[in-house]
Amino acid sequence: MARINFAPWLFLAPALLICGFFGGVPIVQSLILSLHDQTGIGAPATFVGLQNYLDLMQDRYFQDAFRNTLIWMAAFVVGVPSLATLLAVLLNSNSWFESLCKTVLFLPIALSFSVIGIIWQWIYQPRIGLLDQALTTLGMGGLVQAWLGPDLGLASVIIAAAWTQTSFSIVIVLAGLSGISRELVEAARVDGANGWTMFWRITLPLLRPAMMIVVSSALIAALQSTEIVLTMTKGGPFGTTDVLGYRMYIETFWNYRFGYGAAVGVIITLITATFVLPYLRRMISLQERDLR
Amino acid sequence: MTALVSEQQLGETRKLKAGDLARRFLRIAFLLLATFIFFVPILGSALTAVRTVGDILNNGAWALPQPFQPDNFLAAWRGLWPYFRASVIVTVPSIVGVLLIASMASYAISRLRFPGRLPIFFTLIALSFVPIQVQLIPIFKLFNAIGLFDTFYALIIVQIMRHVPFAVLVMTGFFNTVPSELREAAKVDGASEWTVYWRIFLPLARPALAALLVLEFTWIWNDLLWGLVLAQSNDKRPVTVGILTFQGEHTLSWPLIAAGAVTAALPTVLVFLMFQKHFIRGMTMGAVKG
Numbered sequence: 001m002a003r004i005n006f007a008p009w010l011f012l013a014p015a016l017l018i019c020g021f022f023g024g025v026p027i028v029q030s031l032i033l034s035l036h037d038q039t040g041i042g043a044p045a046t047f048v049g050l051q052n053y054l055d056l057m058q059d060r061y062f063q064d065a066f067r068n069t070l071i072w073m074a075a076f077v078v079g080v081p082s083l084a085t086l087l088a089v090l091l092n093s094n095s096w097f098e099s100l101c102k103t104v105l106f107l108p109i110a111l112s113f114s115v116i117g118i119i120w121q122w123i124y125q126p127r128i129g130l131l132d133q134a135l136t137t138l139g140m141g142g143l144v145q146a147w148l149g150p151d152l153g154l155a156s157v158i159i160a161a162a163w164t165q166t167s168f169s170i171v172i173v174l175a176g177l178s179g180i181s182r183e184l185v186e187a188a189r190v191d192g193a194n195g196w197t198m199f200w201r202i203t204l205p206l207l208r209p210a211m212m213i214v215v216s217s218a219l220i221a222a223l224q225s226t227e228i229v230l231t232m233t234k235g236g237p238f239g240t241t242d243v244l245g246y247r248m249y250i251e252t253f254w255n256y257r258f259g260y261g262a263a264v265g266v267i268i269t270l271i272t273a274t275f276v277l278p279y280l281r282r283m284i285s286l287q288e289r290d291l292r
Numbered sequence: 293m294t295a296l297v298s299e300q301q302l303g304e305t306r307k308l309k310a311g312d313l314a315r316r317f318l319r320i321a322f323l324l325l326a327t328f329i330f331f332v333p334i335l336g337s338a339l340t341a342v343r344t345v346g347d348i349l350n351n352g353a354w355a356l357p358q359p360f361q362p363d364n365f366l367a368a369w370r371g372l373w374p375y376f377r378a379s380v381i382v383t384v385p386s387i388v389g390v391l392l393i394a395s396m397a398s399y400a401i402s403r404l405r406f407p408g409r410l411p412i413f414f415t416l417i418a419l420s421f422v423p424i425q426v427q428l429i430p431i432f433k434l435f436n437a438i439g440l441f442d443t444f445y446a447l448i449i450v451q452i453m454r455h456v457p458f459a460v461l462v463m464t465g466f467f468n469t470v471p472s473e474l475r476e477a478a479k480v481d482g483a484s485e486w487t488v489y490w491r492i493f494l495p496l497a498r499p500a501l502a503a504l505l506v507l508e509f510t511w512i513w514n515d516l517l518w519g520l521v522l523a524q525s526n527d528k529r530p531v532t533v534g535i536l537t538f539q540g541e542h543t544l545s546w547p548l549i550a551a552g553a554v555t556a557a558l559p560t561v562l563v564f565l566m567f568q569k570h571f572i573r574g575m576t577m578g579a580v581k582g
Contacts (some may be wrong), residue, residue, distance in 0.1 A: 005406060007400075008404040008405075009406070011397060012400050012401075014394050015396070019457060022434075022453040023416075023454070026434075027422060027426050029430035030429060030430055033430065041433060042437055048391075097323075097419075100327075101323050101327045102567070103568060104330060104331050105330050106568065106572075107334060108330065109510075111557050112513070112514035112516060113531045114531075114536055115535065115553045116555040118535065118539060118549060118552075119336075120339045122336070122337060122340065128546075129353065130332075134353075134354060135301040136352070137352060137354055146352070163330070168575075171572055172576070175575070175576035178455075207498040223423075224423050224424065224425065225408070226424075226515045227295035228519055230516075245425055248518075249428075252432075253521060255489075258429055261429060262426075262429050264425070265423065269426040272421065272422075280414075280512060288410065290468050291409075291464075
């Protein structure tokens with residue numbers, strides 16, 4: 001009989017227990033719950049099949065939240081990686097000026113969504129807020145808008161969220177840039193490549209791994225955005241800033257529709273999986289090489 | 293002839309230099325502008341935090357404080373300190389738990405051989421991408437059922453669960469770089485697996501642990517959703533939830549709210565400013581490698 005080596009399992013036990021029991025099992029439970037109707041924590045759960053999902057398709061609130069989430073994802077996936085790459089390329093130096101800029105540009109990463117939400121509410125506050133006051137002071141009072149109103153609300157919240165997401169992305173792109181060998185860049189320069197050619201032909205292709213992280217985390221952040229909506233607008237006015245994550249929170253913890261909320265959670269998870277899986281597969285093949 | 297050529301070359305270099313200078317100027321101007329735009333929200337909030345409502349209404353949001361009102365911070369601290377206490381009680385054990393549990397698991401994954409090693413590792417990594425929205429309800433129900441709802445234990449367990457996967461990714465990557473001779477030599481000398489982990493690998497991993505410490509502190513301290521869902525009484529709610537309550541209690545008193553936001557942000561901002569290098573290293577260790 002082969003002797004079982006217990007040591008690895010003892011080392012793994014705490015991680016597997018906590019992550020499996022509190023992280024993995026809930027996924028299955030949410031899936032099952034989403035096929036049930038349950039209103040409130042002690043209430044009986046009745047099996048309804050796919051009814052929750054069918055209801056969601058007809059639900060105006062859900063439709064709005066879904067559309068807003070798609071807009072958010074599109075804005076993030078285009079805006080955040082390009083702005084972060086532009087800034088990172090310009091910042092890629094360790095002299096005092098660039099270091100100072102980096103510290104300031106990275107600062108939003110350290111802030112919670114509660115604080116970010118409060119700061120940006122104050123920025124967008126009608127008339128007396130930081131933005132309207134800045135515009136008035138600079139003689140551009142004509143540009144004053146209802147920033148968190150039904151027309152601009154979604155864009156304003158997305159900008160607030162992009163503030164910290166871009167900070168995070170600059171860090172990742174800079175790390176990618178520091179991995180590009182100097183010899184390669186020098187060789188290209190000797191061969192007569194100008195800055196523009198160099199960026200498109202050398203830098204950007206070599207940044208692929210970093211860009212993959214930046215793009216997928218932008219997509220995940222947009223898709224799962226909940227907290228910034230909760231702190232800034234609560235989905236309003238009239239659902240114009242509602243998103244999937246916030247819908248899940250409201251349906252569950254305000255309307256006590258547990259099965260319905262779980263269905264929204266499952267939908268978020270399924271969409272996440274479609275674009276996380278390719279990234280995960282790549283990561284796994286890299287790790288497999290390291291772990292052989 | 294040679295003189296002519298060199299003259300021409302000289303001219304070209306000079307032209308290039310002028311172009312370089314213009315480009316450098318543009319770059320610096322753009323960076324200054326971008327940095328300023330990124331900083332304005334923080335600057336404006338900090339400025340608001342030391343003013344009075346009357347001052348803002350009379351002189352506008354961008355005027356210098358008249359009067360200078362640092363007392364706002366006292367009021368903010370008085371309102372927020374119970375939440376700070378809760379945040380500390382949740383964050384400290386969570387970080388210790390994450391670092392210990394993740395480094396143990398990583399040691400096994402990186403150094404020991406056992407069936408299912410890679411699938412287990414990949415499952416753990418995959419868990420770090422699972423949306424919180426699909427875990428919230430079952431965990432909320434579970435903690436209600438077992439009487440842990442509205443306790444610090446619930447928040448600590450959940451924070452550990454959410455953050456171990458990323459820490460495993462970072463620690464495994466680090467342990468993979470440790471020469472295998474170290475463990476073999478210690479084993480020959482009769483050291484147990486635990487001794488090798490505790491006495492050799494953990495001390496070696498200090499840079500990775502420091503990076504994770506700073507990152508996890510920021511992430512766990514800044515969590516909002518779990519605190520909102522799993523804690524109900526005021527003395528259990530973390531400062532991220534507390535600041536929203538504080539905002540609700542002082543509607544439209546923006547100086548007080550801003551002072552509260554600055555106060556709430558202070559711990560993570562200070563840690564970030566002091567340990568920026570660790571912070572960045574932790575992020576890149578977990579991210580770019582993958």
